[in-house]
Amino acid sequence: MSERILDFLRRRQTDGPCVVVDLDIVRDNYAAFANALPDTSVYYAIKANPAPEVLNLLHELGSSFDCASVGEIEMVLATGAAASRISYGNTIKKERDIARAYALGVRLFAVDCVEEVEKIARVATGSRVFCRVLCDGIGAEWPLSRKFGCDPAMAPDVLERAHCLGLEAYGVSFHVGSQQANLWAWDLALGMAADVFNEMSRRGIELKMVNMGGGFPTRYLKDVPGVPSYGEAIFHALTKHFGNRLPITIVEPGRGMVGNAGMIEAEVVLISRKSSDDELRWVYLDIGKFHGLAETMDEAIRYPIRTPKDGDETAPCILAGPTCDSVDVMYEKTPYELPVSLSIGDKVLIEACGAYTTTYSTVGFNGFAPLASHVI
Numbered sequence: 001m002s003e004r005i006l007d008f009l010r011r012r013q014t015d016g017p018c019v020v021v022d023l024d025i026v027r028d029n030y031a032a033f034a035n036a037l038p039d040t041s042v043y044y045a046i047k048a049n050p051a052p053e054v055l056n057l058l059h060e061l062g063s064s065f066d067c068a069s070v071g072e073i074e075m076v077l078a079t080g081a082a083a084s085r086i087s088y089g090n091t092i093k094k095e096r097d098i099a100r101a102y103a104l105g106v107r108l109f110a111v112d113c114v115e116e117v118e119k120i121a122r123v124a125t126g127s128r129v130f131c132r133v134l135c136d137g138i139g140a141e142w143p144l145s146r147k148f149g150c151d152p153a154m155a156p157d158v159l160e161r162a163h164c165l166g167l168e169a170y171g172v173s174f175h176v177g178s179q180q181a182n183l184w185a186w187d188l189a190l191g192m193a194a195d196v197f198n199e200m201s202r203r204g205i206e207l208k209m210v211n212m213g214g215g216f217p218t219r220y221l222k223d224v225p226g227v228p229s230y231g232e233a234i235f236h237a238l239t240k241h242f243g244n245r246l247p248i249t250i251v252e253p254g255r256g257m258v259g260n261a262g263m264i265e266a267e268v269v270l271i272s273r274k275s276s277d278d279e280l281r282w283v284y285l286d287i288g289k290f291h292g293l294a295e296t297m298d299e300a301i302r303y304p305i306r307t308p309k310d311g312d313e314t315a316p317c318i319l320a321g322p323t324c325d326s327v328d329v330m331y332e333k334t335p336y337e338l339p340v341s342l343s344i345g346d347k348v349l350i351e352a353c354g355a356y357t358t359t360y361s362t363v364g365f366n367g368f369a370p371l372a373s374h375v376i
């Protein structure tokens with residue numbers, strides 16, 4: 001727990017839920033990635049938390065950036081970062097957005113099919129492209145669907161097409177699934193990447209780069225391996241699959257860079273039961289799925305919650321948000337243990353909320369303000 005955040009919250013005058021992000025923790029996280037993977041460039045996936053203060057800090061520390069849209073590219077350029085530090089990592093782009101990114105200086109693009117390669121060849125002449133391959137995401141608490149990436153067997157055709165159209169067939173990318181607690185996931189994925197390198201080499205095209213994506217976890221309720229363990233596992237997998245011909249490598253941490261740097265303060269609005277013999281209390285907070293806690297969808301991410309009554313006897317609760325929408329329930333399938341003495345009006349602290357909260361908050365569903373954010 002960050003003393004700086006607690007201190008900020010003690011002095012806060014405003015009402016309503018908010019997230020507070022401690023830049024010292026982001027700085028430590030960046031250093032952890034840089035130390036654990038000294039030969040790998042860090043491209044922060046800015047969608048996790050695009051607060052200008054976070055982007056400015058990471059720019060100062062020497063980070064590069066993974067962007068999903070022209071809007072995100074402009075946010076990164078506003079820090080003063082050079083366009084050469086940006087990867088346009090979304091495989092689904094309008095041709096005119098590719099052209100705008102190219103006009104802004106971006107020369108590195110993700111693809112996962114020949115149709116996208118053709119768009120890039122038309123409006124971003126000579127750029128580097130890397131092909132994203134599908135990963136099964138086993139072991140990830142927030143697994144990704146089949147939306148991004150192609151079968152690794154198709155990747156050589158995609159990259160060869162890029163080469164024939166005058167682009168630089170630069171490399172391969174994957175994402176092992178977000179909140180990935182399985183250190184072996186990168187080994188499997190790097191094996192696939194090496195197969196693509198070998199096949200391209202047979203076709204006379206030498207790829208250079210492997211983009212190892214994000215997936216580095218944040219500690220929520222369950223313990224997770226630290227960044228050094230990931231660094232070691234990745235280094236071993238790289239040497240196993242590429243021998244002494246190591247490619248240029250990049251990682252794109254989002255959650256792992258900012259998740260543990262943020263804390264939400266929320267308030268208990270109501271505690272009630274559905275019948276006189278109901279065993280479970282319903283605890284309603286002034287924040288829910290629509291105002292920052294979207295990752296409780298399917299109860300995937302279980303945040304640690306602190307209350308002023310911690311240490312008292314606990315009992316399971318159903319935890320829900322404040323809106324008039326019946327899906328605004330965070331934890332019901334697996335109820336959440338909270339103190340029996342918890343009362344209406346108590347403030348609770350939801351930890352590890354630095355990633356995927358502010359930007360997952362609606363602009364005003366039900367008249368509730370978007371999640372307020374303070375970066376200290």
Ligand SMILES: *Cc1c(COP(=O)(O)O)cnc(C)c1O
Pocket residue numbers: 045047048066089090175177178179213214215216252253254255256
């Ligand atoms: C979202 C995303 C990331 C970040 O993923 P985390 O699991 O938050 O680290 C990295 N790369 C790409 C291409 C992404 O879309």
